[in-house]
Amino acid sequence: xxxxxxxxxxxxxxxxxxxxxxxxxxxxxxxxxxxxxxxxxxxxxxxxxxxxxxxxxxxxxxxxxxxxxxxxxxxxxxxxxxxxxxxxxxxxxxxxxxxxxxxxxxxxxxxxxxxxxxxxxxxxxxxxxxxxxxxxxxxxxxxxxxxxxxxxxxxxxxxxxxxxxxxxxxxxxxxxxxxxxxxxxxxxxxxxxxxxxxxxxxxxxxxxxxxxxxxxxxxxxxxxxxxxxxxxxxxxxxxxxxxxxxxxxxxxxxxxxxxxxxxxxxxxxxxxxxxxxxxxxxxxxxxxxxxxxxxxxxxxxxxxxxxxxxxxxxxxxxxxxxxxxxxxxxxxxxxxxxxxxxxxxxxxxxxxxxxxxxxxxxxxxxxxxxxxxxxxxxxxxxxxxxxxxxxxxxxxxxxxxxxxxxxxxxxxxxxxxxx
Numbered sequence: 001x002x003x004x005x006x007x008x009x010x011x012x013x014x015x016x017x018x019x020x021x022x023x024x025x026x027x028x029x030x031x032x033x034x035x036x037x038x039x040x041x042x043x044x045x046x047x048x049x050x051x052x053x054x055x056x057x058x059x060x061x062x063x064x065x066x067x068x069x070x071x072x073x074x075x076x077x078x079x080x081x082x083x084x085x086x087x088x089x090x091x092x093x094x095x096x097x098x099x100x101x102x103x104x105x106x107x108x109x110x111x112x113x114x115x116x117x118x119x120x121x122x123x124x125x126x127x128x129x130x131x132x133x134x135x136x137x138x139x140x141x142x143x144x145x146x147x148x149x150x151x152x153x154x155x156x157x158x159x160x161x162x163x164x165x166x167x168x169x170x171x172x173x174x175x176x177x178x179x180x181x182x183x184x185x186x187x188x189x190x191x192x193x194x195x196x197x198x199x200x201x202x203x204x205x206x207x208x209x210x211x212x213x214x215x216x217x218x219x220x221x222x223x224x225x226x227x228x229x230x231x232x233x234x235x236x237x238x239x240x241x242x243x244x245x246x247x248x249x250x251x252x253x254x255x256x257x258x259x260x261x262x263x264x265x266x267x268x269x270x271x272x273x274x275x276x277x278x279x280x281x282x283x284x285x286x287x288x289x290x291x292x293x294x295x296x297x298x299x300x301x302x303x304x305x306x307x308x309x310x311x312x313x314x315x316x317x318x319x320x321x322x323x324x325x326x327x328x329x330x331x332x333x334x335x336x337x338x339x340x341x342x343x344x345x346x347x348x349x350x351x352x353x354x355x356x357x358x359x360x361x362x363x364x365x366x367x368x369x370x371x372x373x374x375x376x377x378x379x380x381x382x383x384x385x386x387x388x389x390x391x392x393x394x395x396x397x398x399x400x401x402x403x404x405x406x407x408x409x410x411x412x413x414x415x416x417x418x419x
Contacts (some may be wrong), residue, residue: 041191041372044410047086048098052078052409056382059159064388065119072396073111074409083111083125085142092411094227103131103136103148114162122168122195124160128361131170133158137195143358151189152201157214164223168195169251177213183212186231190251204245204254210235216270221326227252228261228279228305230271239265242283246305257305273330278302280363282335294318296337300363317341333359334393352379373412375399
């Protein structure tokens, strides 16, 4: 797919994923809502990799501080593998580093990051000694870090988000969703004091000897106590459906509810709570389990998961892994995903590009679909996003280079061409 491809969707979708946050509740150098359609994507830049192979992550590995510095966390594999980060103060045109993320040990992976109103960076990752999800923070842009804290042993699939009250929320699953015996369940833990102390981990999914896994959520744009976290769940026995847990007290207690349960297979969902407490949900869906016909679905709930708007189909081509983002100042919702319309059924090469659209009406209508990143000969992998207080959407992804077969991490942002 070329960057000029666009599918006109505005007005065709009736009333009906995120890595966001910023340094405060106000927009800094914010892009006016009526100028959004004039913005274009910058040329991608490659992050430093120490001569090794580098990979992005599942979740959110991008953040931006109040002084405009963008920090990206990723894994570098060179004689082993570990977590590193790089920083840019010029909109991704140049990068320092890579700098080793010192709280993590050898073999650590899966870094996820969020930032609070005082520019504290909160990072979680999967470590090995012992196995589990760990946490560390920095108050000086990554120059130094607190000692690693083990949040829970023998868990993975970690996601972190900081809401507008500076409450830190983390989920992970325990067990292996690919194993018939090691049943996976969803857990949640929070900190009410910016990561200084942590509540005990809570089980969100029902312990029913059926897999629950891969929760994803974003609370960075809300101060509401109405929260929703969703995941894929195999309690139907033969296929995956979407379940969730909803809280009306900021995460102190949760109630499990069905989100979407059909004869089709649903995978890789994400929820996002906006400034009004509306929970937006998206997922990929395989009609009748057909792995070659994959759709993106979207809906929202205003009553804590009791009822939903119509689950709208947003794609007419094979599409996977939706990602929701939000900017509170403009009530701006972005929804992006991998577009695999050029999937090669003979070789199995997905030839995936990254596309997205946005809504300024709380999900009731959407912009044209636009291409965010594309490559003519290879699949773009592990796409993540950040939408901060400046309303500029930033993305990181990785792919293998044809010249040396090394995987590299790339960055782009949706910026005004006049800048």
